[in-house]
Amino acid sequence: MKKDSSSKKKAKPSAGLKAPETGRRIRSPYSGEVFVAACALTLTVLMFRAGSSAMEFFGGFLAITLLLIVFVKDIERYKPAFMENPRNLLLTGLLLSVNLFLGRLFLLMLEGFARGMEFLHPDAVIYGLPLATGAMLAALLVDVHLAIVIATLTSLISALWLQDFSYPIFTFVGSITGAFMISQCRKRSAVLRGGLFVSLASLPAGLGMVFLKGTLYSPVGYSTIAFSLINGVAVASMVSILLPMIESAFKMTSDIRLVELLDLNQPLLRNLLLQAPGTYHHSIIVGNLAEAAAETVGANPLLARVSAYYHDIGKAKMPDYFIENQQSAPNRHEKLATTMSSLIISSHVKEGVEMARSHKLPEPIIDIIREHHGTSLMTYFHEKAKSLHEPGTPPVSEADYRYPGPKPQTRVSAVIMLADAVEAASRVLTDPTPARITALVDKITNKIFLDGQLDDCELTLKDLQKIKEHFTYILTSIFHRRIDYPGMSIDDQDKQQPEVPADTLGGPGPESTKGSRPLRVIKG
Numbered sequence: 001m002k003k004d005s006s007s008k009k010k011a012k013p014s015a016g017l018k019a020p021e022t023g024r025r026i027r028s029p030y031s032g033e034v035f036v037a038a039c040a041l042t043l044t045v046l047m048f049r050a051g052s053s054a055m056e057f058f059g060g061f062l063a064i065t066l067l068l069i070v071f072v073k074d075i076e077r078y079k080p081a082f083m084e085n086p087r088n089l090l091l092t093g094l095l096l097s098v099n100l101f102l103g104r105l106f107l108l109m110l111e112g113f114a115r116g117m118e119f120l121h122p123d124a125v126i127y128g129l130p131l132a133t134g135a136m137l138a139a140l141l142v143d144v145h146l147a148i149v150i151a152t153l154t155s156l157i158s159a160l161w162l163q164d165f166s167y168p169i170f171t172f173v174g175s176i177t178g179a180f181m182i183s184q185c186r187k188r189s190a191v192l193r194g195g196l197f198v199s200l201a202s203l204p205a206g207l208g209m210v211f212l213k214g215t216l217y218s219p220v221g222y223s224t225i226a227f228s229l230i231n232g233v234a235v236a237s238m239v240s241i242l243l244p245m246i247e248s249a250f251k252m253t254s255d256i257r258l259v260e261l262l263d264l265n266q267p268l269l270r271n272l273l274l275q276a277p278g279t280y281h282h283s284i285i286v287g288n289l290a291e292a293a294a295e296t297v298g299a300n301p302l303l304a305r306v307s308a309y310y311h312d313i314g315k316a317k318m319p320d321y322f323i324e325n326q327q328s329a330p331n332r333h334e335k336l337a338t339t340m341s342s343l344i345i346s347s348h349v350k351e352g353v354e355m356a357r358s359h360k361l362p363e364p365i366i367d368i369i370r371e372h373h374g375t376s377l378m379t380y381f382h383e384k385a386k387s388l389h390e391p392g393t394p395p396v397s398e399a400d401y402r403y404p405g406p407k408p409q410t411r412v413s414a415v416i417m418l419a420d421a422v423e424a425a426s427r428v429l430t431d432p433t434p435a436r437i438t439a440l441v442d443k444i445t446n447k448i449f450l451d452g453q454l455d456d457c458e459l460t461l462k463d464l465q466k467i468k469e470h471f472t473y474i475l476t477s478i479f480h481r482r483i484d485y486p487g488m489s490i491d492d493q494d495k496q497q498p499e500v501p502a503d504t505l506g507g508p509g510p511e512s513t514k515g516s517r518p519l520r521v522i523k524g
Contacts, residue, residue: 031083031086031089032072032076032083032089035068035072035086035089035090035092035093036065036068036069036072037065038093039064039068039092039093039096039097040061040064040065040068041061042093042097043064043096043097043100043157044057044060044061044064046097046100046101046104047060047064047100047157047160047161048060049161060160063160064157064160067153067156067157068153071092071149071153074149075149078145079145079146082142082146087250088142090250091141091142091246091250091252092138092146092150094246095134095137095138095150096134096150096153096154096157098133098134098242099131099133099134099150099154100131100154100157100158100161102129102130102131102133102238103129103130103131103158103161106128106129106130106234107125107126107129110125110128110129110227111125113125114223119219119222119223120219120223120226120227121218121219121220121222121223123220123223124220124223124224124226124227125223125227126162126164126167126227127170127202127206127209127224127227127228127231128227128228128230128231128234129158129231129234130231130234130235130237130238131154131155131158131171131174131175132151132171132174132175132177132178132179132198132231132235133235133238133239133242134150134151134154134175135147135148135150135151135154135175135176135178135179136175136178136179136182136191136194136198136235136239137239137242137243137246138150138179139178139179139180139182139183140182140183140185140239140243140254140255140256141243141246141247141250141252141254143183144179144180144183147175147176147179147183148176148179150175151171151172151175151176151179152172154171154175155168155169155171155172155175156168158171166209166212166213167209169205169208169209170202170205170206170208170209170228173201173202173205174198174201174202174205174231174232174235177197177198177200177201178194178195178197178198178201178232178235181193181194181197181198182194182239184255185254185255185256186255186256186259186302187256187259188240188256190256191236191239191240191243191256192236192240194235194236194239195232195233195235195236195237195239196232196236197232198231198232198235198236199228199229199230199231199232199233200232202228202229202231202232203225203228203229205228206224206225206227206228207224207225207228209224210224210225243256251362251363252362253303253362253363253364253365255302257362258302258303258306258362259302261306261309261310261361261362261365262305262306262309267359268310268313268355268356268359268361269309269310269313271313271316272312272313272315272316275316275319276312276315276316276319276322276324276325277325278319278322278323278324278325278326279312279315279316279319279322279324279325281324282312282324282423282424283308283309283310283311283312284309285423285478286308286311286416286419286420286423287304287305287306287308287309288305288474289308289419289422289423289470289471289474289475290304290305290307290308290412290415290416290419291304291305291308292470292473292474293415293418293419293466293467293470293471294411294412294415296466296467296470297411297415297459297463297466297467298411299410299411299412299415300412303364303365303412304412304415304416306365307364307365307368307369307372307412307413307416308416308419308420310352310356310361310365310369311352311368311369311372311416311420312348312352312420313352313355313356313369314347314348314349314350314351314352314353314354314355314369315348315351315352316355317347317348317351317355318344318347318348320332321333321341321344321345322345322348324424324427333381338381338382338384338385338388338401339385339400339401341381342378342381342382342400342401345378345381346373346378346403346404349369349370349372349373349403349404350404352369352370353366353369353370356369364410364412367409367410367413368410368412368413368416370406371405371406371407371408371409371413371417372408372413372416372417372420373403373405373417373420374403374405374406374407374408374417374453375402375403375404375405375406375407375453376402376403376417376448376451376453377398377401377402377451378401378402378403381401382396382398382401385400385401406456407452407453407454407455407456407457408453408454408456408457409456409457410457410458411457411458411459411463413457414453414454414457414459415467417448417453418444418445418448418467418471419471421444421448422440422441422444422445422471422475423475425440425444426440426475426478426479429479432475432476432479434472434476437472437475437476437479438472441468441471441472441475442468445464445467445468445471449464
């Protein structure tokens with residue numbers, strides 16, 4: 001964990017190999033150069049026009065190489081973590097290449113379509129090319145910053161390809177509009193809405209091109225307006241087709257996929273509700289805590305909520321061994337050795353990972369299931385083992401009562417750990433006043449911090465303070481006080497058997513209560 005937001009970051013070894021301390025991927029020193037060379041060559045080949053000379057090919061390759069070098073320097077400056085995983089560079093290269101490939105494919109299709117329609121001019125078909133697809137996919141899969149970069153590169157490369165140096169304005173307007181309109185997308189139907197806005201933005205951009213070239217009252221002008229409207233439809237179609245394919249191939253998760261996992265009728269959540277209702281309710285509350293805390297520290301709040309819902313799915317395997325699912329039955333751990341109890345409790349992490357993999361949950365959620373306890377100590381069983389320890393026997397090993405880990409590696413994972421611990425501890429408060437809740441939240445978060453569980457994540461002390469404030473606010477709202485309503489107190493002593501109307505019981509009358517258990521008396 002960082003000590004504060006202004007503290008210097010430790011130098012990270014570069015990527016491709018694994019750092020032995022954390023197991024994270026670290027950047028290869030030549031990944032940027034390899035990306036630039038391979039991507040520039042691919043784009044130049046896709047951009048190559050029939051009849052072009054070798055000199056023109058080399059000139060296009062040089063121009064694209066310079067653009068990609070600027071892109072790499074921008075990413076290294078503003079998003080250094082993006083460069084740590086070569087898969088991110090591969091995705092960027094794929095988005096650029098697929099975008100240009102779609103442009104060429106649609107150019108051939110639309111040219112044939114225009115020749116078959118007398119009122120459409122072939123020179124205007126370039127305004128129907130779905131070149132905003134790459135930027136919209138980048139916004140969905142990564143973030144808006146990458147989408148802006150993809151839009152800029154695509155616009156400039158399209159000018160080299162089509163030899164029309166006013167066309168980049170049209171491409172850039174549509175790409176940026178689509179990226180911003182879809183960046184907060186929560187439903188697959190929102191892709192269609194994004195395509196609609198691309199068309200609405202492309203229309204005035206197309207009109208601007210018409211005025212600029214003076215072709216308003218010609219077939220080219222009418223055709224430009226028509227193809228500008230078609231543009232958004234083509235973009236929405238391509239995004240809808242390509243998004244699930246890229247998600248699957250790169251094991252990435254868009255917000256659309258996360259929203260689908262929030263459905264409480266998902267098999268894993270439904271099973272958790274039926275098998276471990278106490279754990280299910282706990283997970284819902286943890287989701288509320290984690291979402292609010294994640295938003296305030298700049299993490300993905302949607303990922304936090306979804307991960308919280310699934311973080312304890314492993315408890316559905318042996319629900320009766322977890323206190324929140326035990327009713328009035330004796331505690332099953334009373335007859336078990338403490339080491340066996342610790343193994344059963346810690347096994348829910350492994351079981352949860354296996355269940356998540358079998359149901360094909362996204363990797364970020366699986367990582368959080370694995371990390372949400374870190375290497376923390378199961379204090380209850382550790383203390384119980386020490387109290388039962390007999391002199392002359394080997395000392396109690398703390399390692400036997402710790403979760404296997406690893407520690408949280410991301411801010412979302414750390415937020416889930418804190419929310420999980422705080423929600424569980426809040427259940428034992430006898431008088432949950434705001435002051436006692438504040439003290440509890442401080443104690444739990446400080447204990448986790450001092451235990452070193454937050455050493456590998458990206459939270460700062462300032463972030464931790466914000467998280468505690470949000471936890472306290474939400475828990476205080478949950479455990480709010482109520483006044484005692486007159487006549488609504490419940491007496492457990494069965495002093496009187498009230499006469500029950502027939503329609504209340506659904507039976508023929510008071511006789512139907514014979515042999516049944518007596519009802520509680522509600523005073524008043």
